[in-house]
Amino acid sequence: MLIVLIQILQKKRKKLRQMAIKHVCFDLxxxxxxxxxxxxxxxTETLNQLGINYTLPEDKFNQMIGQHFKDIFEYFSINVPDFEYYIKTYKKNYFLFVDYSDLYEGIRETLEILKSNSIKISLLTTKAQDQAEKILTHFNLDDFFDVTMGRRDGIPHKPAPEPLILICDDLKIPVSETLMVGDTELDILCGKNAGSKTCVVTYGYRDIDILKSYNPDYLINSIDELVSIINDSSE
Structure with a gap:
């Protein structure tokens, strides 16, 4: 699939048909x-630094990525006395370990195709606003995004519809012409609650049967499948 994407880009970025989907909002x-x-x-490094006792199985923790830390800590019965200080310390520590992260296959190529076809691109994540922006910059993705929406004071986080609606208002694109793309039930519910189309990837942090139970509009195994979805949405 990646080879096909590169070939498309080398052919002067073949134009998609007139799209019903004009905006794609990505989870991170x-x-x-x-x-x-x-x-x-x-x-774990942050919990250790703060002297907080915890039991945190990595496999189970990974299945909860995308949820707010407060919910994760409550699930594992981890007592964090000063949550705001925890988040502040966590953000400082994050880039000590950022080299353990990488982009999934086909991400940059797919974003290039969307951008070259005038599809608006946004990011909606439960990470703090400044941290989300730094991560996009670290991976040289920031130029692709028209709007970046991280966690902000006074704005509910996914699965609430408000952040996605605010993004669409900023872009002046109806929510009905938006595709919410993520890897968890939070992304599916956020899109459904706001009134957008929803697309869930199977390579992320949730079991496929769990994802199917939330009835997303689309379910894909690789990010480059988005090109066909958007093209097939043509009016």
């Missing part, structure tokens, strides 16, 4: 970036 972890090892190592 498990969708664009393979980051489980970075997240786990940063989490």
């Amino acid at each position: 972890d498990g969708t664009l970036v393979r980051s489980a090892k970075t997240i786990y190592k940063t989490t």
